[in-house]
């Protein structure tokens with residue numbers, strides 16, 4: 550591995566990322582909202598920006614594109630031609646070759662209809678935007694819950710040792726939601742304090758391991774009978790959802806509860 554990924558805090562709780570190649574000093578930005586800290590990092594580290602990757606059209610993932618383009622003549626990969634600054638339109642299954650790293654584009658409609666995630670098979674890293682969060686998933690704004698569930702199931706097929714970088718720091722709140730509203734975990738207190746410590750110490754809970762989330766994230770377990778039993782037996786959910794309810798019914802139930810949490 551000759552690259553590293555710099556996490557750049559954006560706005561209130563957004564993340565942008567800079568993938569930096571340690572050999573060539575080439576860099577790729579994912580989801581720029583506020584160009585200032587991104588440009589500063591590129592300048593301070595004498596990086597040569599070669600591409601911008603965009604997961605979806607929301608302004609907290611795209612607002613920095615045009616100002617970055619004023620400083621760098623760079624390709625902008627987006628899943629929506631209406632996104633200002635798009636030079637390369639991407640769609641499901643496209644392969645992107647970026648000198649030091651390659652990505653596959655996976656279409657994940659739900660949060661928005663244009664949403665895509667970027668997966669590097671070789672490096673086993675995933676930029677999941679607002680589709681998959683640490684212990685959660687994005688709100689369903691434009692698509693249907695069924696689309697969102699299908700999108701998450703596509704991500705679930707990626708290898709367990711995939712390292713995920715998502716679009717927002719919602720981790721602690723997601724975890725609190727699971728523990729307050731969904732299931733009883735033995736090590737509840739320890740899990741919460743470990744998560745809080747991690748965020749306090751490093752300033753971020755990113756990145757996270759996909760295999761871990763396949764076991765722990767409720768939105769990735771809507772077809773897991775044990776997880777479902779845990780949810781339906783939880784005192785607050787008694788009589789509200791049956792353990793044998795369908796995968797989509799479970800997703801609907803959990804998403805609705807999270808929306809109101």
Ligand SMILES: [Fe+2]
Pocket residue numbers: 605607660679
């Ligand atoms: Fe979004």
